[in-house]
Amino acid sequence: MGGRRTRALGALAAIVAGGAVATVLAPPSAAQAPAATSGFLVASRNETGYVALGIFGQTPGSTARFFEREGTGEAALGAPVTVDSRGFAPLSRAVTWRCDRPVRSFTATVTTPAGQVLTADTDIRTPSCRSRLAVTAPRHVARGALVRVRVVDTWSLGGDPVRVCVSGAGLTHRCRTTALVAGRRGVRLRVRPPRDGEVRVAVALAGHRTVLTTASGTAKPRARTTGPxxxxxxxxxxxxxxxxxxxxxxxxxxxxxxxxxxxxxxxxxxxxxxxxxxxxxxxxxxxxxxxxxxxxxxxxxxxxxxxxxxxxxxxxxxxxxxxxxxxxxxxxxxxxxxxxxxxxxxxxxxxxxxxxxxxxxxxxxxxxxxxxxxxxxxxxxxxxxxxxxxxxxxxxxxxxxxxxxxxxxxxxxxxxxxxxxxxxxxxxxxxxxx
Known part of the structure; x- marks a missing residue:
């Protein structure tokens, strides 16, 4: 397991060690439906881009299965996990963060060695895509020099479509839609403005938009404010x-x-x-x-x-x-x-x-x-x-x-x-x- 995933699961364990979670899974009572109990399921987004799940306080040797709930359906996540000697069953990188669904809901079922089935539910809110992209472009270039635009996915997941549009300073308005690149390399675009003026770079992802300007030639560059x-x-x-x-x-x-x-x-x-x-x-x-x-x-x-x-x-x-x-x-x-x-x-x-x-x-x-x-x-x-x-x-x-x-x-x-x-x-x- 990689270092980042180890830290994410370590964070889950730390929550329990610190006493933040106080309940345990319990079998359903006679008056309850078999899958109606709540309990000791914890979700963490401590690793950027991922939700980790962990179920605690269980009988060693039990089998834990994790699911994501969406509407009335469920999707299985990963392979079944055996509860270890500490009563802990983790699932690192259970799901990735998504632009279209910041609130995620999960269920875990635990089957004990005696065949008893216990269940637990939890949910978690992950970041939206408002601040997901890091967009860079020079504030000023000489007329005819390259304007290098770079769009980096700070979640390092890639895959989602990003639209980059460039116009101004004699450039024909052009747009490019491409998938985000996983990791830090990013999506790159180069344009060479033929005139003095302002080059406008607009980047859109999942309804969120970032606009930067680059001054070409004798045009005066705008100040870029980053905010507090x-x-x-x-x-x-x-x-x-x-x-x-x-x-x-x-x-x-x-x-x-x-x-x-x-x-x-x-x-x-x-x-x-x-x-x-x-x-x-x-x-x-x-x-x-x-x-x-x-x-x-x-x-x-x-x-x-x-x-x-x-x-x-x-x-x-x-x-x-x-x-x-x-x-x-x-x-x-x-x-x-x-x-x-x-x-x-x-x-x-x-x-x-x-x-x-x-x-x-x-x-x-x-x-x-x-x-x-x-x-x-x-x-x-x-x-x-x-x-x-x-x-x-x-x-x-x-x-x-x-x-x-x-x-x-x-x-x-x-x-x-x-x-x-x-x-x-x-x-x-x-x-x-x-």
Whole structure:
């Protein structure tokens, strides 16, 4: 297995190790249909271009089969996988991301050595094709010199048709439709404008369009603005929300997603996030950072006096808040950035809810008095009475907003959470110059 696929499956395992998934597959009760149970199926898009699936907590030696659901049908994915000694059955690169279907739904069935059949369902939202292409062309060339246009598939999948049109500066309007090339080589087009003027390059993929201009000869090149960076980061609870935000802000900002599933700030996790945040700021200089981090907390915190305290009393929350505040300060970049931190709703498990609530209390304390930090509280939306709700009423209909694990949001829930984040960013004008 390649390194990238190993990391993707490692991310799945990290989610479980960190406690983000709390339920297990169970046999159907007498009152249930044989395929009606939910359980321990996790999807991850941690490897660009692919969804990885993993089923956990199963009897070693069982056989797992994975399917993608579309409408009323199902398509089998890969070959059956034997559950290993850890109770884990992975399927790396189960499906590729698609321009026409960002929300993907999956089912897994597990047949135990005793012949019992268990099932689980999950869904995941993958990025649209809005920011899929990287298009390059020179800002200026001499009259009669080559204009080299390069279109790279940042997903590295290839295959989808891309249309490239070139016109202006004496060129006859010409378009070319070709399949994207897998990898980083990209689609290349060369034109030689015979006159002074502006060459216009338009690239279209799945309804999304990118336009660049190149000045020829004495024509004055236009300035190219790239827009501010909107960074989405955190643990696995940011996944799906980030995809919706990319669609919402893709024309106004450069949306960068760097999630780290299964990570935490408590225990020994603080050092890792200190390094990760410093690297993200150094490389990306985000104008706005959207953080969702807290589903994996609960480890003992070492205090400055040398003692270690267990979750989730006042001392533990205070130490976690200190680490959360340090992270906020890093992303604030001495006033050059803004931070949006998402407060998580209650989980199905009472024990997990207690940890999430403590992490939320830490965030609230950490943000107090810090200019530029904004909180998006998902609790009134998804757990208004402080308790877990599988469904909520939204827009006059009942919406299933929680994933089967009882911690994460479903694709529909992710869309609602992203709307809350988007509304705050727009209302507060956070993508304007600070």
């Amino acid at each position: 960076v909107l960074l989405t980061t955190g643990d696995s609870t940011i996944e799906g929300i980030d995809s919706v935000l990319e669609d919402d802000f893709g024309s106004a900002a450069r949306v960068r997603t760097e999630s780290a599933p299964g990570t935490e700030l408590s225990g020994f996790g603080g050092a890792g996030w200190t390094r990760r945040a410093a690297s993200q700021v150094r490389r990306l200089h985000p104008r706005v950072t959207v953080l969702s981090l807290g589903a994996n907390e609960g480890f003992g915190n070492a205090l400055p006096d040398g003692r270690t305290v267990d979750c989730c009393g006042d001392e533990w929350v205070g130490e976690l808040a200190r680490r959360q505040r340090a992270l906020m300060r890093t992303f604030l970049q001495h006033g050059r950035g803004r931070v949006v931190w998402i407060l998580l709703p209650a989980a199905r498990s009472a024990a997990k809810s207690a940890v999430i609530d403590a992490a939320d209390r830490g965030v609230i304390a950490a943000a107090k008095g810090l200019p530029g930090v904004h909180l998006v509280d998902l609790r009134p939306l998804f757990s208004p009475d402080g308790r877990f709700h599988q469904t909520i009423e939204s827009g006059g209909r009942t919406v299933d907003v929680r994933a089967p694990d009882g911690v994460h949001l479903s694709a529909a829930g992710q869309a609602l959470a992203a709307e809350a984040v988007r509304s705050l960013i727009v209302r507060e004008g956070l993508l304007d110059t600070p």
